[in-house]
Amino acid sequence: MRIDIISVAPDLLESPFNHSIVKRAKEKGLAEIVIHDLRSYGLGNYKQIDDTQFGGGAGMVMMIEPIATCIRKLQAERNYDEIIYMTPDAATLNQATANTLSLKENILILTGHYKGVDHRVRALFITKEISIGDYVLTGGELAAAVVVDAIVRLIPGVIGDEQSALTDSFQDNLLSPPVYTRPANFEGNKVPAVLLSGNFPKIEDWRSDKAYERTEQIRPDLLK
């Protein structure tokens, strides 16, 4: 999979993609992530990328020309399955969206700043808009890093233990059951006996009961 990201703060994206699973995916050649600095497509000597909004009001709006130039240049090199705009005024990311995106070949992500982008960018170029939750971040970069991490770990071969990604919380719309490792007894706090029983059908039953219980307590909305 190839992921291109257009950003006005490319530095923010360096670190998240050079660690752990995303780094391993890049090293294995399963994911290629390329970051493009929108500023270099800016207008004039000052490389302008934003301007005040028509109709008045506080806050700068990202202009369409630098974004259009950048997107068109990238589109000349490959076809994108999705052109995603990261913005808080969109449907929130969930596991189903991450699963679907992990099957794509080429994804382009535009990260917003300031008051957002000129709405014509959304109308002309964007095929999907994603928020990561009901709160506002300074820019879309951290949100894009979240989306990329959620997608990349699902690409077959990225996670060694094939089972692992599929048994994550949310893959069945339930939270994960509790997990334990050695010691079996920490200062009198014992691991549930069933997990030490070796009775695997019983362990599976216990795990699904606990997953359901925790979901009911913490995220009842997931059960609806």
Ligand code: 6GU
């Ligand atoms: Cl995608 N962008 C920004 N700026 N804030 C957010 C967000 C995105 N998702 C949640 N908050």
